[in-house]
Amino acid sequence: xxxxxxxxxxxxxxxxxxxxLRCNYSSSVSVYLFWYVQYPNQGLQLLLKYLSGSTLVxxxxxxEAEFNxxxxxFHLRKPSVHISDTAEYFCxxxxxxxxxxxxxxAGTTVTVRA
Amino acid sequence: ExxxxxxxxxxxxxxxxEVILRCVPISNHLYFYWYRQILGQKVEFLVSFYNNEISxxxxxxxxxxxxxxxxxxxxxLKIRSTKLEDSAMYxxxxxPPGYNSPLHFGNGTRLTVT
Numbered sequence: 001x002x003x004x005x006x007x008x009x010x011x012x013x014x015x016x017x018x019x020x021l022r023c024n025y026s027s028s029v030s031v032y033l034f035w036y037v038q039y040p041n042q043g044l045q046l047l048l049k050y051l052s053g054s055t056l057v058x059x060x061x062x063x064e065a066e067f068n069x070x071x072x073x074f075h076l077r078k079p080s081v082h083i084s085d086t087a088e089y090f091c092x093x094x095x096x097x098x099x100x101x102x103x104x105x106a107g108t109t110v111t112v113r114a
Numbered sequence: 115e116x117x118x119x120x121x122x123x124x125x126x127x128x129x130x131x132e133v134i135l136r137c138v139p140i141s142n143h144l145y146f147y148w149y150r151q152i153l154g155q156k157v158e159f160l161v162s163f164y165n166n167e168i169s170x171x172x173x174x175x176x177x178x179x180x181x182x183x184x185x186x187x188x189x190x191l192k193i194r195s196t197k198l199e200d201s202a203m204y205x206x207x208x209x210p211p212g213y214n215s216p217l218h219f220g221n222g223t224r225l226t227v228t
Contacts, residue, residue: 004156032214043118044157044205044219051214090157100147100209100217101170104157 002027006105023091120220137206
């Protein structure tokens with residue numbers, strides 16, 4: 001079985017400042033890694049994913065995450081946040097070959113202030 | 115862009131009553147899922163459904179729960195006799211055939227059992 005730990009439950013940040021959301025996982029097998037975002041009153045949306053290949057993955061709205069196998073981490077970063085990035089962010093992991101069965105972290109609420 | 119839609123957005127029911135949560139997955143998707151999030155806890159996998167049968171279910175998905183695809187478009191989750199601890203946000207998800215196809219989540223149904 002796999003599990004995910006998101007170390008920060010709340011992250012307040014000022015607009016245009018950088019942000020990093022930490023995610024660590026544990027698993028006895030190879031995994032896929034995901035970040036989902038939930039904007040207020042909306043569903044979970046896939047932000048980015050790591051399946052294989054380059055350990056640095058990027059989203060279309062400026063987020064990036066790096067898979068670090070030795071540290072079993074998949075931290076999410078953005079160099080400059082906008083007010084519209086205010087949301088809850090979930091890190092998730094699945095076993096390779098079983099990628100629909102996601103194990104989620106508890107979530108990190110990012111609040112961007114002007 | 116096609117979306118997974120869930121109805122109702124909020125359902126209040128009395129303990130012991132039956133509830134049916136409804137989902138309309140994206141039309142060309144073949145795999146369907148239910149996840150839930152109890153307030154303050156992690157999003158948890160409940161069940162996966164393919165080809166008109168359950169392909170996998172979690173420990174949470176006991177005999178009180180059932181899923182059905184009654185027609186070509188709807189995917190339902192039924193809780194036969196609700197308990198207070200069933201209060202949660204229930205997310206429906208679907209994905210198309212194909213390797214590593216991402217899950218598309220609905221906006222969720224908040225179930226409150228009183």
